[in-house]
Amino acid sequence: MTAIALIDCNNYYVSCERAFDSSLVGVPVIVASNNDGCAIARSQEAKALGVKMGDPIHLIRDRLDKHGVRVLSSNYTLYGDMQRRVVAAVEEFASEIEIYSIDESFVDLTPFADRDLVAHVNGMRDQVRRWTTIPTCVGIGPTKTLAKVANAAAKKNPLFDGVADLRDAVIRGFVLDRFPVCDVWGVGRATAAKLMTLGVTTAGQLRDMQMKQARGVGTVVLERLVAELQGVAASAVEVVEPQRRGMAVTRSFGLPIRDLEQLMGAVAQYAMRAGEKLRSHGLVAGQLTVFFHTNPHKRDRPQHHASRRVTLHPMSADSLELLAAARRGVEAAWRDGFAYTKAGIMLDDLVAVELRPRTLFECDAERRVRLMTALDEVNGRFGRFTAVPAAQGFNRGWQARADSRSPAWTTRIDEVPVVRA
DNA sequence: TCTGGGGTCCTAGGACCC
DNA sequence: TCTGGGGTCCTAGGACCC
Numbered sequence: 001m002t003a004i005a006l007i008d009c010n011n012y013y014v015s016c017e018r019a020f021d022s023s024l025v026g027v028p029v030i031v032a033s034n035n036d037g038c039a040i041a042r043s044q045e046a047k048a049l050g051v052k053m054g055d056p057i058h059l060i061r062d063r064l065d066k067h068g069v070r071v072l073s074s075n076y077t078l079y080g081d082m083q084r085r086v087v088a089a090v091e092e093f094a095s096e097i098e099i100y101s102i103d104e105s106f107v108d109l110t111p112f113a114d115r116d117l118v119a120h121v122n123g124m125r126d127q128v129r130r131w132t133t134i135p136t137c138v139g140i141g142p143t144k145t146l147a148k149v150a151n152a153a154a155k156k157n158p159l160f161d162g163v164a165d166l167r168d169a170v171i172r173g174f175v176l177d178r179f180p181v182c183d184v185w186g187v188g189r190a191t192a193a194k195l196m197t198l199g200v201t202t203a204g205q206l207r208d209m210q211m212k213q214a215r216g217v218g219t220v221v222l223e224r225l226v227a228e229l230q231g232v233a234a235s236a237v238e239v240v241e242p243q244r245r246g247m248a249v250t251r252s253f254g255l256p257i258r259d260l261e262q263l264m265g266a267v268a269q270y271a272m273r274a275g276e277k278l279r280s281h282g283l284v285a286g287q288l289t290v291f292f293h294t295n296p297h298k299r300d301r302p303q304h305h306a307s308r309r310v311t312l313h314p315m316s317a318d319s320l321e322l323l324a325a326a327r328r329g330v331e332a333a334w335r336d337g338f339a340y341t342k343a344g345i346m347l348d349d350l351v352a353v354e355l356r357p358r359t360l361f362e363c364d365a366e367r368r369v370r371l372m373t374a375l376d377e378v379n380g381r382f383g384r385f386t387a388v389p390a391a392q393g394f395n396r397g398w399q400a401r402a403d404s405r406s407p408a409w410t411t412r413i414d415e416v417p418v419v420r421a
Numbered sequence: 422t423c424t425g426g427g428g429t430c431c432t433a434g435g436a437c438c439c
Numbered sequence: 440t441c442t443g444g445g446g447t448c449c450t451a452g453g454a455c456c457c
Contacts (some may be wrong), residue, residue, distance in 0.1 A: 104439080
């Protein structure tokens with residue numbers, strides 16, 4: 001019988017922060033999104049205080065202060081490096097791993113299905129704990145969707161003690177009948193509302209829906225989901241990472257921008273970062289979209305959403321070419337008199353650099369590749385933004401805020417924690 | 422009054438995920 | 440004053456073809 005496990009780190013970003021700062025243990029902690037805008041990770045204590053995922057921090061400031069909630073800026077360098085360590089620990093217990101997100105992996109345990117799987121995954125959880133200090137929960141089921149349900153049950157219901165195994169049909173039925181349909185993986189707001197009008201409120205009811213009806217309510221996506229809830233796999237554990245389709249670098253500004261040159265500065269920085277990201281994946285892009293817009297939350301203020309798409313030919317991963325394309329887009333779309341709060345670069349039509357179509361006019365290409373390599377080496381060694389184009393400007397008031405970011409504990413030699421005897 | 426029957430490709434937008 | 444960033448997949452509809 002197929003056995004798929006989903007291992008998920010508890011309160012992941014907070015757990016990463018706690019690994020290096022014991023003063024965060026046992027107190028309410030939240031990690032803020034970029035620009036210190038929203039709460040995107042909460043400790044159990046913070047959840048108990050009613051802090052919701054995505055709550056704007058400035059709207060709950062009073063409550064945070066009253067209860068002494070620690071608010072940290074996000075530190076993705078740390079979370080990314082910790083993920084690598086978590087995956088390494090999991091790998092000792094299974095070869096087939098699909099890294100689903102920064103804090104979740106699917107693991108195919110079918111080859112071990114004759115063993116006591118609960119004991120097996122508890123060994124895995126212990127290993128992750130020992131190597132990283134991070135607590136996890138595991139759900140086991142015959143399909144990925146059921147493993148997801150199992151994982152949520154393991155987290156919510158203390159009865160499971162961190163591991164829920166839904167391979168047994170009776171236990172599975174018991175859990176599904178009590179599981180809100182809106183919490184099922186793949187059921188969002190819109191679908192949940194439609195299901196509600198049909199009287200479908202639990203995962204058990206969704207499982208029992210007619211396929212035809214499921215397709216009508218949703219699309220093939222919902223149809224597959226029903227099959228998965230019935231125990232029929234519609235999606236396999238994907239060990240190899242699929243070819244990326246798009247890539248983006250977008251940021252909200254620390255302060256609104258009203259001036260074209262300032263916007264160019266921000267866009268220049270994002271274009272440079274986008275190029276770096278492309279090269280690190282060995283890709284080139286065929287399309288670049290640049291956008292910028294005003295604050296959509298302030299409906300009483302004048303709004304402007306601007307976006308321009310530029311074709312890149314030849315296809316490119318050259319930051320300076322991306323920058324030039326982005327500048328053209330911004331110039332074409334710029335309108336005076338607005339307070340812009342966010343901008344971004346999106347890249348599409350991605351192709352591995354060795355598979356890109358050649359053109360007749362690449363005489364300079366070798367030198368440009370060497371220039372980009374040198375740029376990446378300098379910025380890799382001496383820190384991001386060591387070498388930047390003048391277009392990024394010197395007055396960068398728009399740079400996002402991050403008032404309380406933890407050190408790069410594990411990735412910068414001058415920031416590793418020091419233990420004193 | 423009558424006005425074919427297929428295809429393909431592309432894009433925009435919706436819905437969803439963490 | 441202060442509201443994240445980065446992805447995927449699917450469908451409908453238009454443009455175009457024979």
